[in-house]
Amino acid sequence: MALRLYNTLTRRLEPLEPIRSGQVSMYTCGPTIWNYAHIGNFRTFLFEDLLRRWLEASGLSVFHIMNLTDVDDRIIREASARGTDIRSFTEPFARAFFEDRDWLRLRPAHVYPRATDFIDPMIALVQGLMDRGFAYQGEDGSVYFAIDRFPAYGRLSQLDRRELKAGASGRISADEYDKENAQDFVLWKAARPEDEAVGAAWDAPFGRGRPGWHLECSAMGLALLEREGLGPVLDIHAGGVDLIFPHHEDEIAQSCAYTGEAHFARMWVHGEFLNVRGSKMSKRFGNITTPRDLREDGVDPGALRLLLFQTHYRQKLDLxxxxxxxxxxxxxxxxxxxxxxxxxxxxxxxxxxxxxxxxxxxxxxxxxxxxxxxxxxxxxxxxxxxxxxxxxxxxxxxxxxxxxxxxxxxxxxxxDILPAEAGAAAIVTPGGGSGVAAGALSPSPPADPAEAEAWAVAWAAARAAAKGSKDYKEADRIRALLAGAGWEIRDARDGRAEVRRVFP
RNA sequence: GGCGCCGUAGCCAAGUGGUAAGGCAGAGGUCUGCAAAACCUCUAUUCGCGAGUUCGAUUCUCGCCGGCGCCUCCA
Incomplete structure (x- = not known):
C-alpha cells in the first residue's frame, strides 16, 4: 500500500498509515434526506467510492460508514408543511437515495446510520461534554459547545488564521440562538412546538429537544467505531469541501473534547464541487440536476462515472x-x-x-x-x-x-466506467441463414425481444445471401431497414456479419 | 475584510524545473462492394499577462488581469 492522500488537516500529501494494519475505518458524510440528492452530492460520493474501491483493491479491509441525516430544519419544515412526521417524510428519499446509489454503481457502505436511530449516543455525548465543561446550556434551553474551551478549534479550517465576518454567507442570522460566543455552535436544540408536531423531539436530562447537525456525525461515528471494536479514532473522514467549516471543524471539537484523543480522524479528505453549466447548483438558479434526471435523459451511468473521473476530485468540475x-x-x-x-x-x-x-x-x-x-x-x-x-x-x-x-x-x-448496455451481438454466418426468403419477412420487428432478435438475425441472413450474389442494392436496403429498427450490422473480414441491438 | 482555489489545443482535462498524458470534436489514410467498428497519421514551438530567480520555468517567487469557493447546520 503506497497510497498517498491530500490531508486537509495538514494541507499536504501524506501516506495512508492505517491505525490497525490491514484495516481502514472510513466515515463519509451522507445526504440529508429531505429531497432527492443531486449530482453534486453524488460527485462527492463517487470520489469516495473510488477511494473505497482502491483501498479494497489494495488489499485493505475497509469499514465504511455513511450517515443519513433524517432530522434537520429543512426536514421539519417540509414535514410540517405536509402535515406528516419526519420519519414518514424522509423514508421515500432514503429509498430514492439507495436507488440512485445503485444506478451510479456506488459500492454500498457497511452501515447507513440514521440520526434518529442514534439519539441515545447523542444524548450521552452532549452530557459528557457538559460534564467535562465543554458545553453549556443557554437560557433558551439549547446546549452549546464553548469553542474557547477547546484550543485546537479551527485547526482543520485554519480558523485561527482567519477573521470571521459574521453572517457573511447570508445563510444564518447570527442572533438566532442564545449563545455566549457568536461562534459557539449548537449541540442540542430545545424543542419547539413545530418540532413536537412532526416527531422531532426527544427527552434528555438537559431538556427535551433534538440533536444539532454536527453532533450526529460525531456520535454515530464514535458509537459505530466502538461497536466494531475499532477504537475512538477514524482512519479517514471524507466529505465535500464545503463541510470543512463548520461541520468537520465542529465534529473534531466535539469528538476530541469527549474522547481526549488528538484526532477524530487521522486523514481528512475533501472533494471539490460540481457545478452545472458554470454555476453552483441551487434552487435559486433552478439548475438542480439529479441522477434521476440524467437517467431519464438516457445518460449511461458508466459514461457519467467516466466523465467525473476524468477530472481530479480536488478540482472543480463543470457538468x-x-x-x-x-x-x-x-x-x-x-x-x-x-x-x-x-x-x-x-x-x-x-x-x-x-x-x-x-x-x-x-x-x-x-x-x-x-x-x-x-x-x-x-x-x-x-x-x-x-x-x-x-x-x-x-x-x-x-x-x-x-x-x-x-x-x-x-x-x-x-x-467501473464501462457502459451499462453493451448490446449482445449475434453472429450470422453466410449460407447458414434461416432459409426464409426476404420477401416472407416482416419489415418491422416483433414486439417480443427474443422474437425481435430472431427477426433481426433472419434479415441479416437474407442480407448475407444478397451479398453473396452481389446484390448490394438489396443488401444495403436490408441494412438500412435494420438500422431503422435499432439494429446494427457489422461485416467482418471473413464474410461473417454481426447483428446487434443499438441502445440509443 | 479573512482563508483558499483555478486560468494548458475548437471543447474537456492530466502533468513536470529540462521543454506538453488522455478523452471528445476535426482532417487525411488502411481495411471494406459501400458502410460500421478498429487501427495509423496529422491537429498547442506552447501552458492568462508582465517581471524576477535559474544554465533553463508551463512548472518556483512577486505583481496584474480574469473566473470561482468558504466565512456557523450547502456535497
Whole structure:
C-alpha cells in the first residue's frame, strides 16, 4: 500500500498509515434526506467510492460508514408543511437515495446510520461534554459547545488564521440562538412546538429537544467505531469541501473534547464541487440536476462515472451537455474493446506475447496514478491507452492470456466506467441463414425481444445471401431497414456479419 | 475584510524545473462492394499577462488581469 492522500488537516500529501494494519475505518458524510440528492452530492460520493474501491483493491479491509441525516430544519419544515412526521417524510428519499446509489454503481457502505436511530449516543455525548465543561446550556434551553474551551478549534479550517465576518454567507442570522460566543455552535436544540408536531423531539436530562447537525456525525461515528471494536479514532473522514467549516471543524471539537484523543480522524479528505453549466447548483438558479434526471435523459451511468473521473476530485468540475456527449462516446469505445477482449481467442497460460507487457503496463500505470492522491484522470488515460494498444494487438492476431484479461477486468472493476448496455451481438454466418426468403419477412420487428432478435438475425441472413450474389442494392436496403429498427450490422473480414441491438 | 482555489489545443482535462498524458470534436489514410467498428497519421514551438530567480520555468517567487469557493447546520 503506497497510497498517498491530500490531508486537509495538514494541507499536504501524506501516506495512508492505517491505525490497525490491514484495516481502514472510513466515515463519509451522507445526504440529508429531505429531497432527492443531486449530482453534486453524488460527485462527492463517487470520489469516495473510488477511494473505497482502491483501498479494497489494495488489499485493505475497509469499514465504511455513511450517515443519513433524517432530522434537520429543512426536514421539519417540509414535514410540517405536509402535515406528516419526519420519519414518514424522509423514508421515500432514503429509498430514492439507495436507488440512485445503485444506478451510479456506488459500492454500498457497511452501515447507513440514521440520526434518529442514534439519539441515545447523542444524548450521552452532549452530557459528557457538559460534564467535562465543554458545553453549556443557554437560557433558551439549547446546549452549546464553548469553542474557547477547546484550543485546537479551527485547526482543520485554519480558523485561527482567519477573521470571521459574521453572517457573511447570508445563510444564518447570527442572533438566532442564545449563545455566549457568536461562534459557539449548537449541540442540542430545545424543542419547539413545530418540532413536537412532526416527531422531532426527544427527552434528555438537559431538556427535551433534538440533536444539532454536527453532533450526529460525531456520535454515530464514535458509537459505530466502538461497536466494531475499532477504537475512538477514524482512519479517514471524507466529505465535500464545503463541510470543512463548520461541520468537520465542529465534529473534531466535539469528538476530541469527549474522547481526549488528538484526532477524530487521522486523514481528512475533501472533494471539490460540481457545478452545472458554470454555476453552483441551487434552487435559486433552478439548475438542480439529479441522477434521476440524467437517467431519464438516457445518460449511461458508466459514461457519467467516466466523465467525473476524468477530472481530479480536488478540482472543480463543470457538468455540461458536451462533456456528457464526449464521455458517452469514450465509454462506448471502452465497451467495444472490453467485449472484443472477452470474446477473443486466448493464449495459453505461461506463454508470453505482447499482451504480457500490455497487462503489466496497464496495472503499473493505474496503480501509480491512484496511489498518487487518487489521480483518476491519469488512471483513465492509461485505460484508454491500453484499449488502443489492445485493439492493435488483436488486429495483428495477437491474443491475451487469461491473466491479461483478468488484469483488465480487475482494474476496470475499480473505476467501473464501462457502459451499462453493451448490446449482445449475434453472429450470422453466410449460407447458414434461416432459409426464409426476404420477401416472407416482416419489415418491422416483433414486439417480443427474443422474437425481435430472431427477426433481426433472419434479415441479416437474407442480407448475407444478397451479398453473396452481389446484390448490394438489396443488401444495403436490408441494412438500412435494420438500422431503422435499432439494429446494427457489422461485416467482418471473413464474410461473417454481426447483428446487434443499438441502445440509443 | 479573512482563508483558499483555478486560468494548458475548437471543447474537456492530466502533468513536470529540462521543454506538453488522455478523452471528445476535426482532417487525411488502411481495411471494406459501400458502410460500421478498429487501427495509423496529422491537429498547442506552447501552458492568462508582465517581471524576477535559474544554465533553463508551463512548472518556483512577486505583481496584474480574469473566473470561482468558504466565512456557523450547502456535497
Amino acid at each position: 455540461t451537455d458536451d462533456g456528457l456527449a464526449a464521455a458517452r462516446e469514450g465509454c462506448r469505445r471502452l465497451g467495444e474493446f472490453d467485449s472484443r477482449l472477452r470474446r477473443s481467442e486466448t493464449t495459453p497460460a505461461g506463454e508470453e506475447n505482447d499482451f504480457t507487457p500490455w497487462g503489466r503496463n496497464l496495472e503499473q500505470k493505474v496503480a501509480g496514478a491512484l496511489d498518487d492522491d487518487l489521480n483518476a484522470p491519469e488512471a483513465v488515460a492509461a485505460v484508454f491507452q491500453a484499449s488502443r494498444d489492445g485493439n492493435r494487438l488483436l488486429d495483428l492476431g495477437i491474443f491475451p492470456a487469461a491473466a491479461d484479461r483478468d488484469r483488465w477486468a480487475r482494474l476496470l472493476g475499480v473505476l
